Amino acid sequence: MSGTFDVAAARERFPALKQDQVFLDNAGGSQALGDVIDSITQYLSKTNVQLGASYHTGTISNTKYEQGYQAAAKYMNASRSEIVLGASTTQLFMNLSSALQIPEGSEIILSKMEHETNVKPWLVLADRLKLHVKWWESPKPELKLTPENLKPLLGPKVKFVACTHVSNILGGIHDVSAIAEVVHEAGALFCVDGVSFAPHRRVDVKALGVDFYAFSWYKVYGPHIAVLYASTAAQDHVKPLPHYFNPTKTLEDKLGFAASSYEAVQSIPHIVDYLADKSDAIAAHEGKLQAILLDFLSAREDVTVMGSTSADSAVRVPTISFVVEGRNSRAVVEQADKVSRFGFRWGHFYSKRLCDEVLGLGPEGVVRVSMVHYNTEDEIRELVEVLKKILS
Ligand SMILES: Cc1ncc(COP(=O)(O)O)c(C=O)c1O
Secondary structure, eight states: OTTOOOHHHHHHTOGGGGSSOEEOBTTTOOOOOHHHHHHHHHHHHHOOOOTTOOSHHHHHHHHHHHHHHHHHHHHHTOOGGGEEEESOHHHHHHHHHHHBOOOTTOEEEEESSSOGGGTHHHHHHHHHHTOEEEEEOOOTTTOOOOHHHHGGGOOTTEEEEEEESBOTTTOBBOOHHHHHHHHHHTTOEEEEEOTTTTTTSOOOHHHHTOSEEEEEGGGTTSOSOEEEEEOTTGGGGBOOOSOTTSOOSSHHHHHOTTOSOHHHHTTHHHHHHHHTTTHHHHHHHHHHHHHHHHHHHHTOTTEEESSOOOOOTTTBOSEEEEEETTSOHHHHHHHHHHHOSEEOEEEOTTOHHIIIIISOOOTTBEEEEEOOTTSOHHHHHHHHHHHHHHHO
């Protein structure tokens, strides 16, 4: 069904969308699929036992949990042994940071275009191993991380580079596979935060050529759980953290601590089934949604869109942030809350270094409207009418 997208049919799959509220804070968290909700109820109602047991109900739980792991791995094009599921992307990066082995005194490169999730764990790592941190950024108006602006920072002492696939403020898609190439030529490991990419496009960690990659299923139509990938080769640099008597072969063994919610893990096959054949159609539909809002915002003299104003879905995802001259972002959102059914937000969204140091914004940050495939063109046209009134 490439190129066509039945948004009405998609919306039927999400119980939350039967309400009047229009959800436009999807980059904060998406609505959950009905099948996910039902499967969690079923799991907790019938098979909520400790994993690993050999009695009848125990074997059902074991199978469901394993199917969740298998589905998550397949969805990202990873092997079962290359992923771990856990509470959140932040938690999984923190686990990795405690386990990663990098020679003392090396350099690491972190970007300022990030959610703090892909910064703080590596500052902790730098502290532990006495590493020198180099900062990577792309100033306005480009605001794009590229192999070209990374290269001057690379060198023989650099052993680790981290950046986001898509900023949760800017929405532009970085060319991760091209960046991976230059990072690897320099002999460093590459870690990517895929949280703002995964709700919009299929993730293929092998095609991207990354060493580490994480995203959060609660933004991809599922429950509050996240996944971290580490390639088999990169796992040579991961010192296993479990109890001394537990296995240490897979990434789950190394970093998992039995810490992934069983009911959440077992629901993942429902998300994967739902998204299976929709990737191209979702990209095309999202392109239409972002064109409506970007056309309106770009035409206004008093509005600055942060990042690309292209509606091309190869260039960006529909996470759109802007500031309005002479208005603070908080006041704009609070006025919309009062007069409309649209739910969107203001702030720095934990990308504080980006908002303060790169974009030079005040404490109220941006107004962010973040759409996903279940939003409709009619909703976004209605939003434009609301914004026209608020900004008049
Ligand atoms: C780009 C990005 N990275 C990381 C995170 C943090 O994810 P988690 O809540 O799973 O730790 C977020 C959450 O908003 C995000 O937008």
